[in-house]
Amino acid sequence: MKIIATYSIKGGVGKTATAVNLAYLAAQNGYRTLVWDLDPQGASSYYFRVKPKIKGGSKELIAGERELDGLIKATDFENLDLLPADFSFRNLDLVLDARKKPTQRLKQLLQPLSDSYDFIFLDCPPNISLLSEAIFESSDILLSPIIPTTLSLRTLEQLKKFIKENKLKNLQLMPFFSMADRRKNMHKDIMTTLSEKHSGILQTTIPYASDIERMGLERMPLGGYIKKSQSTEAYQDLWQEILTTIKLK
Template sequence: MAQIIALYSVKGGVGKTASVVNLAALSAMQGRKVLLWDLDPQGSASWYLQAEPESAPKLQQLLKVKSIAEGIRPTLHRNLSVLPSDQRYHDIEHALAEKKDAGFRIAKLLDGLSEYFDEIWIDTPPGITLLGDNVLRAADLVLVPVVPTHLSERTWFQLKSHLASEKIKPGRLAGFLSMVDRRRSLHRDFYAAHRIDMPELFDADIPYAAIIEQMGEDQTPVVFSHARHPAAQAFFKLWKQIDHVLAKF
C-alpha cells in the first residue's frame, strides 16, 4: 500500500506546489513508483510536470473509485506519474458535498490507487475546506510550508486548532520553513525565535530562490534541472528527513 503525503496550507503563496513537485521527484529518483495527485484547480503542479489541462479527467470521473485510475498520466521523468488538474475542478467542493461519504471520499479513492504506487503525493488547494479535510483525514503525513512571517505562523496555529475542533487526526502533522530569505531581519529573527514554539518543524528549510520561481520556464523540477544548486540541495535535505519519518510508519 502506498504512503500518502499531502502538502497543505491554509494560505496560498507559501511555496507549496514547488515543494510537492520537487519532493515527489526525489522519491521517484530513488526508484519508487510515485504518483503526484494535483487537486489544486490552478493546476500548477500539472504544469510543472508538463501535463496538459485537457488531459485531466472530468470531475465526475475523478470522484469515482472505478474510474479515477484512468486519469493517471506518465510524466517525462522515470517512475513519476501525475493525476492532473485544471480549472474545471473549481466545482469539486460542490460535487464532493453531494456524495454520501463526503468527508471520506478522497480516502476511498486513495485506497483504490494505493496498490499501483509506493507513494502518493498530493498538492492540496489552500484553505480550510471539505476537500482539505478529506485529504487531512487520508494522509499518513501532512506537510505544511511555513513562510517565516507572523501571518504564516498564525495560519499554522489555525490549522492545528481546526484539526482539534474537527477531531481530524492525520498520521502525522509536520511543517517546514519555506521561502526563507536570510537577508531579511524578520526571517532571521523568526527562525531563531519560533523553533521552540513550533517543534513540529523539520530541521530543514527551503530558501527563497529565483531558480525555484523559474521552474515554470522549463517545466522541470529543480532537483532534476539544477541538482547542485543550494535550493535543490535544500529540497534533498528536507526529503531525507521526511523519508526517515515515513520509514517508521
C-alpha cells in the same frame, strides 16, 4: 503506500514546488510515485507539461465513474506519474458536498492505487474547506510550508486547532519553513521563535531562490535542469528528513 499532502491555508507559499520536487526525489530513489494535482490552477500539471484536463471532470471523478488509474499520465521522469488537474476542480467542494460521508471520498478513490505506488503527493489548493477535510482524512502526512512572516504563526495555530478538533489522529503534521530569506533579520527571528514554540517544525528550510522560480520557465522539477545548488540540496535534506521522521530511510 504513504500519502503526503502539501497543504497551506495560504496561497503562494511553495506548495506546488514542494510537491513536484519532493516527488521527483522520491522517484529518483526508486519509489513508485504519483503527484495528484488537486488545484484547479493546475500548476504542477504545468510543471510536468501535462494538459490540465481530465475526462469527465470532477463530477465523474468523485462519482467513481472513472478509475483514477485510467486518468494517470506518465511524466518525463522514471517512476513518476501525474494525475492532472482539471478546471472543474474549482467545484470539488460542491461535488463532494452532494455525497454521503464526503470527507471519506478521496480515501476511497485512492485505495485501489495502494499496490501501484509507494508515495502519493497531493498538491492541494489553498483554502480550508470540505476538500481540505477530505484531504486530511486520506493523508498520512500533512506537509505544510510556512513563509516566516508574522501571519504564519496564526496560520499554523489555526491548522493545529483544526486537526485537533477534527480528531485526525492518524495525520502527522509536518510544518517547515519555505521561501525563507536568511538575509532578512525578520525571517531569522520568526524562524527561531516559531521553532521554539512549535516542536514539530522540520529542521530543513527551503530558501527563497531564483532557481526555484525558474521551474515555471523550465517546466520541470528542479533536478531536471540543475545538478546541484543550494535549493536542490535543501529539497534533498527535506526529503531525507521526512523519510527519517517516518522511518523509511
